[in-house]
Amino acid sequence: MDSPDVTDQRRETGLRTRTRLRDAALDLLAERGEDGVTLRELTDAAGANVSAVSYHFGSLKALCDAAIEDALEHYLDAQHEALSELGPESTVEALAAAFASPMIRALATGGRDLAVMRIVARAGIDPPGGWDRLAARFDGVRADVLTVLKANVPGVKDQELLFRTRCVAGMMNWLVLAPIGSELRSKSEKQLERLLVPVIAGAFSGAS
Amino acid sequence: MDSPDVTDQRRETGLRTRTRLRDAALDLLAERGEDGVTLRELTDAAGANVSAVSYHFGSLKALCDAAIEDALEHYLDAQHEALSELGPESTVEALAAAFASPMIRALATGGRDLAVMRIVARAGIDPPGGWDRLAARFDGVRADVLTVLKANVPGVKDQELLFRTRCVAGMMNWLVLAPIGSELRSKSEKQLERLLVPVIAGAFSGAS
DNA sequence: AAAGCGTTCAAGCATCTGATTGACTAACCG
Protein backbone atom coordinates (compact mmCIF):
# COMPACT_ATOMS: atom_id res chain seq x y z
CA MET A 1 0.00 0.00 0.00
CA ASP A 2 1.03 3.53 -0.63
CA SER A 3 1.71 5.90 2.18
CA PRO A 4 0.39 9.24 0.89
CA ASP A 5 1.79 11.15 3.83
CA VAL A 6 5.32 10.72 2.62
CA THR A 7 6.18 13.33 0.02
CA ASP A 8 7.06 11.34 -3.05
CA GLN A 9 8.73 13.90 -5.27
CA ARG A 10 7.75 12.02 -8.39
CA ARG A 11 4.04 12.11 -7.55
CA GLU A 12 4.34 15.72 -6.56
CA THR A 13 5.66 16.83 -9.94
CA GLY A 14 3.01 14.66 -11.54
CA LEU A 15 0.30 16.46 -9.62
CA ARG A 16 1.76 19.77 -10.71
CA THR A 17 1.49 19.02 -14.42
CA ARG A 18 -1.93 17.52 -13.78
CA THR A 19 -3.03 20.82 -12.29
CA ARG A 20 -1.42 22.83 -15.07
CA LEU A 21 -3.30 20.75 -17.62
CA ARG A 22 -6.59 21.25 -15.83
CA ASP A 23 -6.08 25.02 -15.57
CA ALA A 24 -5.08 25.33 -19.19
CA ALA A 25 -8.16 23.32 -20.14
CA LEU A 26 -10.30 25.71 -18.08
CA ASP A 27 -8.91 28.73 -19.90
CA LEU A 28 -9.22 27.22 -23.35
CA LEU A 29 -12.70 25.87 -22.72
CA ALA A 30 -13.84 29.30 -21.60
CA GLU A 31 -12.40 30.95 -24.67
CA ARG A 32 -13.16 28.52 -27.48
CA GLY A 33 -15.62 25.94 -26.16
CA GLU A 34 -15.18 22.20 -26.01
CA ASP A 35 -14.84 21.66 -29.75
CA GLY A 36 -12.24 24.40 -30.01
CA VAL A 37 -9.73 22.83 -27.66
CA THR A 38 -6.90 21.04 -29.44
CA LEU A 39 -4.44 18.74 -27.82
CA ARG A 40 -1.35 20.63 -28.97
CA GLU A 41 -2.60 24.03 -27.96
CA LEU A 42 -3.60 22.72 -24.58
CA THR A 43 -0.30 21.02 -23.86
CA ASP A 44 1.64 24.02 -25.14
CA ALA A 45 -0.28 26.32 -22.81
CA ALA A 46 0.31 23.94 -19.94
CA GLY A 47 3.98 23.41 -20.79
CA ALA A 48 3.49 19.67 -20.97
CA ASN A 49 3.94 16.89 -23.46
CA VAL A 50 1.01 15.68 -25.53
CA SER A 51 1.08 12.27 -23.94
CA ALA A 52 0.67 13.82 -20.51
CA VAL A 53 -3.05 14.22 -21.22
CA SER A 54 -3.53 10.53 -21.92
CA TYR A 55 -1.38 9.65 -18.97
CA HIS A 56 -3.17 11.80 -16.42
CA PHE A 57 -6.72 11.92 -17.73
CA GLY A 58 -7.05 9.11 -20.26
CA SER A 59 -8.10 11.33 -23.13
CA LEU A 60 -8.60 14.95 -24.10
CA LYS A 61 -12.36 14.57 -23.80
CA ALA A 62 -12.05 13.16 -20.30
CA LEU A 63 -9.93 16.13 -19.27
CA CYS A 64 -12.43 18.58 -20.73
CA ASP A 65 -15.35 16.79 -19.11
CA ALA A 66 -13.62 16.92 -15.75
CA ALA A 67 -12.81 20.61 -16.11
CA ILE A 68 -16.35 21.46 -17.18
CA GLU A 69 -17.86 19.46 -14.35
CA ASP A 70 -15.58 21.20 -11.88
CA ALA A 71 -16.62 24.58 -13.25
CA LEU A 72 -20.33 23.79 -13.07
CA GLU A 73 -20.05 22.45 -9.56
CA HIS A 74 -18.07 25.48 -8.48
CA TYR A 75 -20.65 27.84 -9.91
CA LEU A 76 -23.57 25.94 -8.43
CA ASP A 77 -21.97 26.09 -5.02
CA ALA A 78 -21.48 29.85 -5.28
CA GLN A 79 -25.01 30.49 -6.45
CA HIS A 80 -26.59 28.18 -3.91
CA GLU A 81 -24.68 29.87 -1.14
CA ALA A 82 -25.76 33.31 -2.30
CA LEU A 83 -29.39 32.23 -2.49
CA SER A 84 -29.36 30.44 0.85
CA GLU A 85 -28.49 33.67 2.63
CA LEU A 86 -31.81 34.95 1.38
CA GLY A 87 -34.91 34.74 3.53
CA PRO A 88 -38.06 33.44 1.86
CA GLU A 89 -39.62 36.89 2.22
CA SER A 90 -36.94 38.93 0.51
CA THR A 91 -37.66 41.48 -2.17
CA VAL A 92 -37.31 40.71 -5.84
CA GLU A 93 -34.38 43.10 -5.98
CA ALA A 94 -32.55 41.22 -3.26
CA LEU A 95 -33.27 37.99 -5.09
CA ALA A 96 -31.93 39.46 -8.31
CA ALA A 97 -28.79 40.66 -6.59
CA ALA A 98 -28.20 37.25 -5.02
CA PHE A 99 -28.93 35.38 -8.22
CA ALA A 100 -26.49 37.51 -10.18
CA SER A 101 -23.82 37.81 -7.51
CA PRO A 102 -21.63 34.92 -8.73
CA MET A 103 -21.62 36.35 -12.23
CA ILE A 104 -20.97 39.88 -11.02
CA ARG A 105 -18.12 38.68 -8.86
CA ALA A 106 -16.65 36.72 -11.76
CA LEU A 107 -16.83 39.72 -14.06
CA ALA A 108 -15.17 41.98 -11.52
CA THR A 109 -12.53 39.46 -10.48
CA GLY A 110 -11.70 38.20 -13.97
CA GLY A 111 -9.11 35.50 -14.39
CA ARG A 112 -10.09 31.94 -13.70
CA ASP A 113 -13.37 32.86 -11.99
CA LEU A 114 -14.51 34.45 -15.21
CA ALA A 115 -13.34 31.39 -17.13
CA VAL A 116 -15.50 29.22 -14.91
CA MET A 117 -18.46 31.51 -15.52
CA ARG A 118 -17.99 31.37 -19.28
CA ILE A 119 -17.78 27.58 -19.20
CA VAL A 120 -21.05 27.53 -17.29
CA ALA A 121 -22.58 29.78 -19.91
CA ARG A 122 -21.38 27.55 -22.75
CA ALA A 123 -22.74 24.50 -20.97
CA GLY A 124 -26.15 26.12 -21.12
CA ILE A 125 -26.03 25.98 -24.91
CA ASP A 126 -24.17 22.71 -25.42
CA PRO A 127 -24.93 20.46 -22.45
CA PRO A 128 -21.77 18.46 -21.74
CA GLY A 129 -21.56 14.73 -21.15
CA GLY A 130 -22.93 13.63 -17.80
CA TRP A 131 -25.26 16.57 -17.70
CA ASP A 132 -28.10 14.68 -16.04
CA ARG A 133 -26.37 14.59 -12.71
CA LEU A 134 -25.92 18.39 -12.70
CA ALA A 135 -29.28 19.23 -14.23
CA ALA A 136 -30.89 18.21 -10.96
CA ARG A 137 -28.78 20.75 -9.10
CA PHE A 138 -29.73 23.49 -11.54
CA ASP A 139 -33.36 22.55 -11.00
CA GLY A 140 -32.73 22.91 -7.29
CA VAL A 141 -31.39 26.43 -7.71
CA ARG A 142 -34.38 27.36 -9.82
CA ALA A 143 -36.63 25.93 -7.13
CA ASP A 144 -34.94 28.18 -4.55
CA VAL A 145 -35.61 31.17 -6.77
CA LEU A 146 -39.20 30.10 -7.27
CA THR A 147 -39.81 30.09 -3.54
CA VAL A 148 -38.92 33.76 -3.21
CA LEU A 149 -40.60 34.65 -6.48
CA LYS A 150 -43.95 33.14 -5.55
CA ALA A 151 -44.17 35.39 -2.52
CA ASN A 152 -43.38 38.54 -4.49
CA VAL A 153 -44.96 38.10 -7.91
CA PRO A 154 -48.58 37.13 -7.34
CA GLY A 155 -50.97 36.09 -10.04
CA VAL A 156 -48.35 34.36 -12.16
CA LYS A 157 -48.27 30.60 -12.53
CA ASP A 158 -45.29 28.69 -11.19
CA GLN A 159 -44.49 27.39 -14.62
CA GLU A 160 -44.25 30.93 -15.92
CA LEU A 161 -42.09 32.08 -13.03
CA LEU A 162 -39.76 29.18 -13.73
CA PHE A 163 -39.60 30.26 -17.35
CA ARG A 164 -38.67 33.77 -16.30
CA THR A 165 -35.92 32.34 -14.14
CA ARG A 166 -34.50 30.51 -17.11
CA CYS A 167 -34.77 33.68 -19.16
CA VAL A 168 -32.79 35.61 -16.59
CA ALA A 169 -30.17 32.89 -16.33
CA GLY A 170 -29.86 32.86 -20.10
CA MET A 171 -29.49 36.62 -20.19
CA MET A 172 -26.68 36.50 -17.64
CA ASN A 173 -24.95 33.72 -19.54
CA TRP A 174 -25.22 35.75 -22.69
CA LEU A 175 -23.67 38.82 -21.11
CA VAL A 176 -20.69 36.73 -20.06
CA LEU A 177 -20.18 35.08 -23.43
CA ALA A 178 -20.91 37.91 -25.84
CA PRO A 179 -18.40 40.66 -26.66
CA ILE A 180 -20.28 43.03 -24.38
CA GLY A 181 -18.84 41.04 -21.49
CA SER A 182 -15.47 42.61 -22.22
CA GLU A 183 -16.96 46.05 -21.68
CA LEU A 184 -18.54 44.97 -18.42
CA ARG A 185 -15.22 43.74 -17.07
CA SER A 186 -14.01 47.30 -16.60
CA LYS A 187 -16.76 48.02 -14.08
CA SER A 188 -16.81 47.53 -10.34
CA GLU A 189 -19.10 45.15 -8.53
CA LYS A 190 -21.22 48.06 -7.32
CA GLN A 191 -21.60 49.42 -10.83
CA LEU A 192 -22.46 46.03 -12.23
CA GLU A 193 -25.05 45.48 -9.54
CA ARG A 194 -26.63 48.87 -10.15
CA LEU A 195 -26.77 48.09 -13.85
CA LEU A 196 -28.00 44.53 -13.71
CA VAL A 197 -30.36 44.27 -10.75
CA PRO A 198 -33.12 46.45 -12.24
CA VAL A 199 -33.11 44.48 -15.47
CA ILE A 200 -33.18 41.12 -13.72
CA ALA A 201 -35.76 42.19 -11.16
CA GLY A 202 -37.88 43.65 -13.93
CA ALA A 203 -37.71 40.45 -15.92
CA PHE A 204 -38.68 38.48 -12.82
CA SER A 205 -41.59 40.74 -11.99
CA GLY A 206 -42.92 41.21 -15.49
CA ALA A 207 -44.08 44.38 -17.19
CA SER A 208 -44.51 47.33 -14.86
CA MET B 1 -21.73 39.38 -74.18
CA ASP B 2 -24.05 36.98 -72.44
CA SER B 3 -27.76 37.14 -72.96
CA PRO B 4 -29.12 36.40 -69.49
CA ASP B 5 -32.66 36.03 -70.76
CA VAL B 6 -31.89 32.81 -72.53
CA THR B 7 -32.21 29.86 -70.16
CA ASP B 8 -28.83 28.22 -70.35
CA GLN B 9 -29.46 24.85 -68.80
CA ARG B 10 -25.85 24.60 -67.66
CA ARG B 11 -26.06 27.84 -65.68
CA GLU B 12 -29.42 26.83 -64.34
CA THR B 13 -28.17 23.56 -62.85
CA GLY B 14 -25.21 25.48 -61.55
CA LEU B 15 -27.48 27.89 -59.73
CA ARG B 16 -29.38 24.97 -58.27
CA THR B 17 -26.34 23.40 -56.67
CA ARG B 18 -25.26 26.86 -55.58
CA THR B 19 -28.57 27.29 -53.79
CA ARG B 20 -28.43 23.81 -52.32
CA LEU B 21 -24.98 24.54 -50.95
CA ARG B 22 -26.15 27.80 -49.43
CA ASP B 23 -29.18 26.17 -47.82
CA ALA B 24 -27.16 23.29 -46.45
CA ALA B 25 -24.68 25.79 -45.04
CA LEU B 26 -27.54 27.66 -43.38
CA ASP B 27 -28.78 24.50 -41.68
CA LEU B 28 -25.36 23.35 -40.55
CA LEU B 29 -24.34 26.80 -39.33
CA ALA B 30 -27.50 27.01 -37.27
CA GLU B 31 -26.90 23.62 -35.72
CA ARG B 32 -23.17 23.51 -35.15
CA GLY B 33 -21.81 27.00 -35.62
CA GLU B 34 -19.14 28.12 -38.05
CA ASP B 35 -16.35 25.95 -36.69
CA GLY B 36 -18.57 22.88 -36.74
CA VAL B 37 -19.20 22.92 -40.46
CA THR B 38 -17.03 20.49 -42.41
CA LEU B 39 -16.67 20.41 -46.15
CA ARG B 40 -17.66 16.78 -46.57
CA GLU B 41 -20.72 17.00 -44.37
CA LEU B 42 -21.87 20.12 -46.14
CA THR B 43 -21.46 18.72 -49.63
CA ASP B 44 -23.06 15.44 -48.62
CA ALA B 45 -26.08 17.32 -47.25
CA ALA B 46 -26.27 19.37 -50.42
CA GLY B 47 -25.72 16.38 -52.68
CA ALA B 48 -22.76 18.04 -54.34
CA ASN B 49 -19.10 17.35 -54.88
CA VAL B 50 -16.51 18.85 -52.57
CA SER B 51 -15.02 20.98 -55.30
CA ALA B 52 -18.40 22.60 -55.94
CA VAL B 53 -17.78 24.79 -52.90
CA SER B 54 -14.50 26.12 -54.24
CA TYR B 55 -16.01 26.57 -57.66
CA HIS B 56 -19.08 28.51 -56.57
CA PHE B 57 -17.88 30.33 -53.48
CA GLY B 58 -14.08 30.19 -53.52
CA SER B 59 -13.75 28.50 -50.14
CA LEU B 60 -15.76 26.99 -47.34
CA LYS B 61 -15.23 30.08 -45.23
CA ALA B 62 -16.49 32.34 -48.01
CA LEU B 63 -19.63 30.23 -48.29
CA CYS B 64 -20.22 30.39 -44.55
CA ASP B 65 -19.58 34.12 -44.46
CA ALA B 66 -22.08 34.66 -47.26
CA ALA B 67 -24.69 32.50 -45.57
CA ILE B 68 -24.20 34.23 -42.23
CA GLU B 69 -24.36 37.66 -43.80
CA ASP B 70 -27.56 36.71 -45.60
CA ALA B 71 -29.06 35.49 -42.34
CA LEU B 72 -28.13 38.64 -40.44
CA GLU B 73 -29.45 40.90 -43.17
CA HIS B 74 -32.67 38.92 -43.34
CA TYR B 75 -33.17 39.19 -39.60
CA LEU B 76 -32.36 42.88 -39.50
CA ASP B 77 -34.91 43.53 -42.23
CA ALA B 78 -37.59 41.65 -40.33
CA GLN B 79 -36.87 43.40 -37.06
CA HIS B 80 -36.61 46.84 -38.60
CA GLU B 81 -39.92 46.32 -40.35
CA ALA B 82 -41.60 45.24 -37.12
CA LEU B 83 -40.23 48.25 -35.27
CA SER B 84 -41.09 50.74 -38.00
CA GLU B 85 -44.76 49.91 -37.65
CA LEU B 86 -44.48 51.22 -34.12
CA GLY B 87 -45.38 54.79 -33.31
CA PRO B 88 -42.90 56.72 -31.14
CA GLU B 89 -45.51 56.83 -28.38
CA SER B 90 -46.24 53.13 -28.10
CA THR B 91 -46.31 51.23 -24.83
CA VAL B 92 -43.36 49.20 -23.63
CA GLU B 93 -45.42 46.06 -24.13
CA ALA B 94 -46.02 46.91 -27.76
CA LEU B 95 -42.32 47.60 -28.17
CA ALA B 96 -41.48 44.26 -26.58
CA ALA B 97 -43.90 42.44 -28.85
CA ALA B 98 -42.46 44.12 -31.93
CA PHE B 99 -38.87 43.57 -30.85
CA ALA B 100 -39.47 39.87 -30.26
CA SER B 101 -41.78 39.27 -33.21
CA PRO B 102 -39.10 38.00 -35.63
CA MET B 103 -37.89 35.52 -33.05
CA ILE B 104 -41.40 34.42 -32.13
CA ARG B 105 -42.29 33.93 -35.76
CA ALA B 106 -39.10 31.95 -36.33
CA LEU B 107 -39.81 29.70 -33.35
CA ALA B 108 -43.37 29.06 -34.48
CA THR B 109 -42.49 28.58 -38.14
CA GLY B 110 -39.38 26.48 -37.59
CA GLY B 111 -37.42 25.30 -40.59
CA ARG B 112 -35.10 27.72 -42.30
CA ASP B 113 -36.48 30.77 -40.52
CA LEU B 114 -35.42 29.24 -37.24
CA ALA B 115 -32.03 28.40 -38.71
CA VAL B 116 -31.59 32.06 -39.63
CA MET B 117 -32.52 33.07 -36.11
CA ARG B 118 -30.02 30.68 -34.58
CA ILE B 119 -27.28 31.93 -36.86
CA VAL B 120 -28.06 35.46 -35.74
CA ALA B 121 -27.83 34.32 -32.14
CA ARG B 122 -24.48 32.65 -32.71
CA ALA B 123 -23.20 35.76 -34.45
CA GLY B 124 -23.87 37.64 -31.23
CA ILE B 125 -21.31 35.48 -29.46
CA ASP B 126 -18.76 35.00 -32.23
CA PRO B 127 -18.94 38.03 -34.50
CA PRO B 128 -18.29 36.82 -38.05
CA GLY B 129 -15.91 38.35 -40.56
CA GLY B 130 -17.10 41.63 -42.00
CA TRP B 131 -19.09 42.35 -38.88
CA ASP B 132 -18.42 46.07 -38.92
CA ARG B 133 -20.74 46.70 -41.83
CA LEU B 134 -23.62 44.97 -40.03
CA ALA B 135 -22.85 46.32 -36.56
CA ALA B 136 -24.02 49.72 -37.74
CA ARG B 137 -27.40 48.27 -38.67
CA PHE B 138 -27.73 46.63 -35.27
CA ASP B 139 -26.92 49.97 -33.70
CA GLY B 140 -29.69 51.44 -35.81
CA VAL B 141 -32.21 48.93 -34.51
CA ARG B 142 -31.16 49.66 -30.96
CA ALA B 143 -31.57 53.36 -31.66
CA ASP B 144 -35.13 52.71 -32.83
CA VAL B 145 -35.83 50.87 -29.60
CA LEU B 146 -34.26 53.67 -27.59
CA THR B 147 -36.61 56.22 -29.11
CA VAL B 148 -39.68 54.41 -27.80
CA LEU B 149 -38.00 53.52 -24.55
CA LYS B 150 -37.07 57.09 -23.66
CA ALA B 151 -40.70 58.11 -23.81
CA ASN B 152 -41.86 55.28 -21.56
CA VAL B 153 -39.11 54.71 -19.02
CA PRO B 154 -38.31 58.09 -17.49
CA GLY B 155 -35.47 58.73 -15.14
CA VAL B 156 -33.11 56.22 -16.71
CA LYS B 157 -30.07 57.30 -18.68
CA ASP B 158 -29.90 56.52 -22.39
CA GLN B 159 -26.77 54.49 -21.86
CA GLU B 160 -28.59 52.31 -19.38
CA LEU B 161 -31.60 51.89 -21.65
CA LEU B 162 -29.27 50.81 -24.44
CA PHE B 163 -27.73 48.28 -22.07
CA ARG B 164 -31.16 46.91 -21.27
CA THR B 165 -31.85 46.59 -24.97
CA ARG B 166 -28.72 44.52 -25.39
CA CYS B 167 -29.71 42.42 -22.39
CA VAL B 168 -33.08 41.69 -23.93
CA ALA B 169 -31.56 40.86 -27.30
CA GLY B 170 -29.12 38.54 -25.58
CA MET B 171 -31.91 36.86 -23.69
CA MET B 172 -33.81 36.21 -26.88
CA ASN B 173 -30.72 34.88 -28.59
CA TRP B 174 -30.15 32.58 -25.67
CA LEU B 175 -33.67 31.20 -25.78
CA VAL B 176 -33.19 30.32 -29.43
CA LEU B 177 -29.82 28.66 -28.95
CA ALA B 178 -30.26 26.82 -25.67
CA PRO B 179 -32.08 23.49 -25.35
CA ILE B 180 -35.12 25.32 -23.97
CA GLY B 181 -35.69 26.55 -27.50
CA SER B 182 -36.81 23.06 -28.45
CA GLU B 183 -39.54 23.24 -25.83
CA LEU B 184 -40.67 26.64 -27.08
CA ARG B 185 -41.06 25.35 -30.62
CA SER B 186 -44.19 23.41 -29.66
CA LYS B 187 -46.02 26.60 -28.75
CA SER B 188 -48.07 28.90 -30.93
CA GLU B 189 -47.20 32.51 -31.66
CA LYS B 190 -49.91 33.68 -29.28
CA GLN B 191 -48.57 31.53 -26.47
CA LEU B 192 -45.01 32.63 -27.08
CA GLU B 193 -46.04 36.27 -27.08
CA ARG B 194 -47.96 35.86 -23.85
CA LEU B 195 -44.95 34.19 -22.30
CA LEU B 196 -42.22 36.49 -23.57
CA VAL B 197 -43.67 39.99 -23.68
CA PRO B 198 -43.99 40.41 -19.89
CA VAL B 199 -40.40 39.33 -19.34
CA ILE B 200 -39.02 41.58 -22.07
CA ALA B 201 -41.17 44.54 -21.10
CA GLY B 202 -40.18 44.05 -17.47
CA ALA B 203 -36.51 43.98 -18.35
CA PHE B 204 -36.94 47.15 -20.41
CA SER B 205 -38.82 48.96 -17.66
CA GLY B 206 -36.69 47.84 -14.74
CA ALA B 207 -37.81 46.60 -11.35
CA SER B 208 -41.48 47.15 -10.64
C1' DA C 1 -19.82 18.30 -86.94
C1' DA C 2 -16.75 20.91 -84.10
C1' DA C 3 -15.19 24.02 -81.03
C1' DG C 4 -16.32 26.54 -76.65
C1' DC C 5 -17.99 26.78 -72.16
C1' DG C 6 -20.10 25.96 -67.52
C1' DT C 7 -20.20 22.41 -64.44
C1' DT C 8 -19.21 18.11 -62.14
C1' DC C 9 -16.30 14.53 -60.50
C1' DA C 10 -12.78 11.15 -58.48
C1' DA C 11 -8.32 11.29 -56.89
C1' DG C 12 -4.81 13.27 -54.53
C1' DC C 13 -2.28 16.88 -51.71
C1' DA C 14 -0.43 18.95 -47.32
C1' DT C 15 -1.78 19.75 -42.87
C1' DC C 16 -3.74 19.02 -38.54
C1' DT C 17 -6.33 16.06 -35.42
C1' DG C 18 -6.18 12.77 -31.03
C1' DA C 19 -3.80 8.96 -29.50
C1' DT C 20 -0.08 5.41 -28.88
C1' DT C 21 4.46 3.54 -28.48
C1' DG C 22 8.96 2.52 -26.53
C1' DA C 23 12.87 4.57 -24.86
C1' DC C 24 14.58 7.52 -21.26
C1' DT C 25 15.18 10.06 -16.73
C1' DA C 26 14.92 10.34 -12.03
C1' DA C 27 13.20 9.31 -7.67
C1' DC C 28 12.12 5.57 -4.40
C1' DC C 29 12.99 1.18 -1.90
C1' DG C 30 15.27 -2.97 -0.26
Added chain:
DNA sequence: CGGTTAGTCAATCAGATGCTTGAACGCTTT
Protein backbone atom coordinates in the same frame (compact mmCIF):
# COMPACT_ATOMS: atom_id res chain seq x y z
C1' DC D 1 24.27 -1.38 -5.20
C1' DG D 2 20.15 -3.24 -8.22
C1' DG D 3 15.34 -3.32 -9.13
C1' DT D 4 11.02 -0.90 -9.36
C1' DT D 5 8.06 2.72 -10.34
C1' DA D 6 6.16 7.49 -11.73
C1' DG D 7 6.59 10.57 -15.04
C1' DT D 8 8.22 12.72 -19.35
C1' DC D 9 9.44 12.81 -24.08
C1' DA D 10 10.22 12.42 -29.33
C1' DA D 11 8.55 9.82 -32.92
C1' DT D 12 4.88 7.88 -35.13
C1' DC D 13 0.13 6.35 -36.35
C1' DA D 14 -4.42 6.46 -38.73
C1' DG D 15 -8.02 9.47 -39.67
C1' DA D 16 -10.17 13.85 -40.89
C1' DT D 17 -9.58 18.45 -42.49
C1' DG D 18 -9.82 22.12 -46.57
C1' DC D 19 -8.43 22.54 -50.96
C1' DT D 20 -6.56 21.63 -55.74
C1' DT D 21 -6.02 19.16 -59.95
C1' DG D 22 -6.92 17.36 -64.55
C1' DA D 23 -10.08 14.87 -66.83
C1' DA D 24 -14.69 14.20 -68.17
C1' DC D 25 -19.56 15.40 -69.02
C1' DG D 26 -23.21 17.74 -71.55
C1' DC D 27 -25.26 21.83 -73.21
C1' DT D 28 -24.59 25.91 -76.39
C1' DT D 29 -22.95 28.15 -80.26
C1' DT D 30 -20.82 28.43 -84.69
